[in-house]
Amino acid sequence: MQLSTRHLLGIKDLSPNDISLILQTAEQFKEVLQRPVKKVPSLRDIVVVNLFFENSTRTRISFELAEKRLSADTVNFTASASSVSKGETLLDTVNNILSMKVDMVVMRHSASGAPHFLAQHIPAAIINAGDGINEHPTQGLLDALSIKQATGGLEGKKVAIIGDIMHSRVALSNIYLLNKMGAKVTVCGPPTLIPKYIREALNVEVSYDLKETLEWCDVANVLRIQLERQNQVLFSSLREYNLAYGISRKLLDSLHKKIVIMHPGPINRGVELDSDVADSKQSIILQQVENGVAVRMAVLYLLSNSNNN
Amino acid sequence: MKSILTESQLAITIKRLAHQILENNSELANTVLIGLQPRGIYLSDQLVDAIRKEFPGTQVHYGKLDITFYRDDIRKELHIANQTDIPFSIEGKRVVLIDDVLYTGRTIRAALDALLDFGRPEKVELCVLIDRRFSRQFPIQPDYVGKAIDSIVSQRVKVYWKKKDGREEVALLDY
Missing domain, CATH: 3.40.50.1370 (Aspartate/ornithine carbamoyltransferase)
Structure with missing residues (x-):
């Protein structure tokens, strides 16, 4: 073995x-x-x-x-x-x-x-x-274990990866892993932060609409904006990013089902996740760290x- | 292949082992039974059932221990780890370790190390279905024995369980 x-x-x-x-x-x-x-x-x-x-x-x-x-x-x-x-x-x-x-x-x-x-x-x-x-393979693995424990399995599960897909090694490891284990993946974020041919190259769905993506998924893995890896302006301001792609309590409550919220850390509170989402019962962020x-x-x-x- | 215990003999032996454990552990509240993964748990499941039948209504502390991470041959070969489930404290308790076959004693050595990471028991006893005597590589002896047999290195003792293998029997296999 x-x-x-x-x-x-x-x-x-x-x-x-x-x-x-x-x-x-x-x-x-x-x-x-x-x-x-x-x-x-x-x-x-x-x-x-x-x-x-x-x-x-x-x-x-x-x-x-x-x-x-x-x-x-x-x-x-x-x-x-x-x-x-x-x-x-x-x-x-x-x-x-x-x-x-x-x-x-x-x-x-x-x-x-x-x-x-x-x-x-x-x-x-x-x-x-x-x-x-x-x-970031061990992050991909611990995310998979966390999804498994929160939803009972990986096969057929719908996972949304939201945010800075372009600069995220967490996104890539997650996409490879979830595809291999039979889960469905949608990546969601501003067009400037999603690689152009990702749909064909990695067999994922692409959406630019946060609410639609959240309605679709069982699990939302929310990523940090990696300002340290961006040497050009890819969106106008963090505040604008938050308005379009930040997950707030209000947005979560407006969905028709309860989804699981994940984040690989470190969180930029008030940018991609609001505090009352990050600290809520729906969030398994600390279980991810434990796993x-x-x-x-x-x-x-x-x-x-x-x-x- | 030589049969060591048939299905009906096996049932009688398990019943006897359960009685012997009860004889030595009249205070069941102070005793915990721990089956060793992967194959000792089929024996421990049946022993615990027999003890519960004898004393209906009494709580029997029953756990399962996997020793994979304590093996002394990890650098030779890795084994798949199984579930450990000890949902109670063993501190100050009398522990009966249960396994199907006692051969070199290496598994029990690992089990003792693993067990002590859960606390300091008052006493540890060992119950095995088959004791392949005269083949120990460590100074470890059982307290309860289903059947002691003489065997040589090239032989293997195989215990078949209904739950796992579809039939119940102990056999000595030649290679």
């Missing part, structure tokens, strides 16, 4: 069986996290380095907790406090760390494809913790034998 891949670079490379295995294993780790001793010895012979070339709170803490709860040894690396600022290349940095006998690498990088490049050159198992605007640790434990556990096979 093992995954069909040595690394977790993206959901794109996973088979439906891989996804099911990770989610099934994550559910068992969720139970571990309820125990008096929230820790198992599975990875006590493994050293993991967390390489974060880009800012992160949730993902970094979540990975670190997952590693510790598997009894792995962890080393943390933040680009701003390292020799990267002295001009060292990515490959040199990683090879230097690996020569200190590290077994697995968790990496976040602002360049799309950075973990794929690394996978071709180093022997350790690599887990992508977000690469530029490409993928994140279990999903990352599952991924680390299932890839921990990569070097032996």
